[in-house]
Amino acid sequence: MQRHKIVLAEDNSTLSLLLKYRLEKEGFEVLIAADGKSAVELVENHHPDLVLTDIMMPFYSGLEVISHIRNKLKKETPVIVFSSAGQEEMVLKAFSLGANDFMTKPFSPNELIIRVKRLFSV
Amino acid sequence: MNIYQHLLEFFNETPFLIKFAIIVVVVMVITIIVLIISLKMIRSLLNIKDKEILGYKKEYEALVVEYLFSEAQTGELSDKQHSIILKIKEDIKVIPRRKSVITVLSSLMNEVSGEMSDAIQTLYHKTGLISYAKVRLKSKKWHLVAKAIGELRRFKIHEVQDEVSKYINHPRVEVRKEAQLYLVHLFKFKGLNFLDDLELPLSEWHQLQLLEALLNLEDQKICDIKPWLKSANISVVLFALKLVKVYNQFELKDTLVELLSHPEKEVKLYASVVLNKLFGYEVAASLKPNYIN
Numbered sequence: 001m002q003r004h005k006i007v008l009a010e011d012n013s014t015l016s017l018l019l020k021y022r023l024e025k026e027g028f029e030v031l032i033a034a035d036g037k038s039a040v041e042l043v044e045n046h047h048p049d050l051v052l053t054d055i056m057m058p059f060y061s062g063l064e065v066i067s068h069i070r071n072k073l074k075k076e077t078p079v080i081v082f083s084s085a086g087q088e089e090m091v092l093k094a095f096s097l098g099a100n101d102f103m104t105k106p107f108s109p110n111e112l113i114i115r116v117k118r119l120f121s122v
Numbered sequence: 123m124n125i126y127q128h129l130l131e132f133f134n135e136t137p138f139l140i141k142f143a144i145i146v147v148v149v150m151v152i153t154i155i156v157l158i159i160s161l162k163m164i165r166s167l168l169n170i171k172d173k174e175i176l177g178y179k180k181e182y183e184a185l186v187v188e189y190l191f192s193e194a195q196t197g198e199l200s201d202k203q204h205s206i207i208l209k210i211k212e213d214i215k216v217i218p219r220r221k222s223v224i225t226v227l228s229s230l231m232n233e234v235s236g237e238m239s240d241a242i243q244t245l246y247h248k249t250g251l252i253s254y255a256k257v258r259l260k261s262k263k264w265h266l267v268a269k270a271i272g273e274l275r276r277f278k279i280h281e282v283q284d285e286v287s288k289y290i291n292h293p294r295v296e297v298r299k300e301a302q303l304y305l306v307h308l309f310k311f312k313g314l315n316f317l318d319d320l321e322l323p324l325s326e327w328h329q330l331q332l333l334e335a336l337l338n339l340e341d342q343k344i345c346d347i348k349p350w351l352k353s354a355n356i357s358v359v360l361f362a363l364k365l366v367k368v369y370n371q372f373e374l375k376d377t378l379v380e381l382l383s384h385p386e387k388e389v390k391l392y393a394s395v396v397l398n399k400l401f402g403y404e405v406a407a408s409l410k411p412n413y414i415n
Contacts, residue, residue: 014183014226015233021187085338108236 003029004120005046009039009053009065010082019052022109023116036060040068043077050119052112054082055090063093070098078119082107171218178222185210186226190241199244210249220254224273227251231276246277259285264294271300275307283309290316299328306335311345318349323357333364344369351377356386363389367396375401 006028010016013034020030031046033039037059043051051069055062062081069075081094081102091102101115133141185206192202199207214220231242246252258270259282267289274282289301302324305313314332324332350362351374359381366374378400381393 012229012233013179014186014229017183018187018190018230018234018238021191025191105233106231106235106239107233109234109238110236 003027004050005029005031005048006050006052006116007031007033007039007042007046007048009033009036009042009051009057009062011035011054011057019109019112022113026113026117028116034058036062036065039065043069043075044073048077050116051077051079052082052116053079055087055094056084063090063097066094066097066099080112080115080119175218175222178219179226182210182219182223182226186223186230186242186245189245190238193241199248207245207248210245214249214251214254220251223249224251228273228276243277246279252277252279255279256282256285264292264297267292268294268296268300271297271304275300275304278308280308287316290319291321295325295328298322299331302328303331303335306332310339310341311336311343314345314350317353317355317358317361320353320355320358323355324361325357329357329361329364332361333368336365337368342369344371347371348374348377351381356389359384359386359389360392363392363396367399370400372400 004027006023008016008019008023008030010019010032011034016032016034020032023030031042031048033042035058036053039051039053039057040060042048043065051065053062053065057065060068066079066081069077069079078100079094079098081091081099082105083091083094083102084105091099094102100119103112103115133144136144189203189206192200192206194200194203210223214223227242227246231239234242252274255270255273258266259274261267261270271286271289274286283305286301286304289297290305292298292301302316302320305316307313314336344365347362347365347369350358351366353359353362363378363381365371366378375397378393378397382390382397384390384393
């Protein structure tokens with residue numbers, strides 16, 4: 001069975017590593033991007049089944065990543081956004097751009113796994 | 123050799139002012155060259171240090187992640203976790219390594235919650251990082267104290283409450299701000315008791331930070347604000363008024379009306395704003411006499 005491919009865009013390298021480890025343990029294939037630009041490149045070249053993206057990132061923000069996926073690549077790839085407390089407006093913008101779900105930091109990696117699995121099961 | 127002698131003769135024959143100018147130019151050129159060389163050396167030293175720190179960071183990121191996923195099924199620490207704790211405990215005797223471990227743990231503490239965050243806290247305890255923070259807490263350098271308090275807050279270390287409480291009236295704003303934030307973040311509304319003993323002013327920005335910390339609490343059961351509305355510290359009264367407004371403390375109406383006669387104009391004005399927000403036109407009439415005075 002082919003593993004689901006996930007692009008994880010997060011500039012906190014420790015969190016990226018932790019989530020990669022956790023997601024791989026659940027059987028997903030994870031590609032890491034340390035900034036928005038690399039995330040866009042990974043999405044274009046690897047056609048992932050899911051994108052997990054932080055909002056605040058170097059080069060392109062998470063919002064720009066979503067906009068690129070939806071408007072330029074015209075893809076319906078599910079997107080889960082990570083936001084911090086006080087970024088409620090950004091989350092609303094992310095939803096209006098086409099994000100499917102969001103999680104506020106600090107979050108539980110176990111909860112993220114549940115949400116990811118739920119997205120794939122629908 | 124001839125050219126050198128010729129130049130020397132030329133220099134000796136030139137008038138004093140030109141000689142002086144030549145000496146100044148030569149000294150400046152030498153200084154610039156020395157500065158450029160030393161800057162290059164400092165830059166390469168910093169680059170080496172950065173690479174070293176990056177190497178440490180990568181090493182500890184992998185180690186911490188391995189620790190977090192090596193938990194035994196019984197919920198107790200596994201052999202792997204014990205060996206990681208021992209390794210980190212030994213490594214953190216070296217300052218740059220210790221800083222890297224703290225950076226890695228802090229960056230995770232800010233991003234994850236639940237069991238993972240508890241596991242990071244356990245690691246912080248077990249590796250003995252808490253002892254190093256406690257030592258820095260007694261440092262004579264204020265910035266080390268402030269950073270130590272911030273670290274203890276981030277890792278939710280409750281047992282240093284007494285030591286941290288001593289700093290609520292520290293002459294350096296950075297230290298007392300960290301101490302006050304520590305108390306509120308860790309002890310919620312009970313932590314606000316520092317307001318009873320606060321002698322120095324709370325800046326507007328710091329008041330907002332405290333409010334933000336309180337608003338992020340899961341348990342929003344507020345404590346008794348009334349004593350702070352009668353504080354001799356004006357900034358405490360203003361902060362208490364903000365609490366009354368945010369937490370809709372209708373039962374404090376009488377105290378708020380009393381504040382309309384407060385000697386401080388700022389308190390009077392803010393009390394009127396709070397009264398208007400909570401009770402609307404009902405107290406508008408009682409405001410008028412105080413404004414006339």
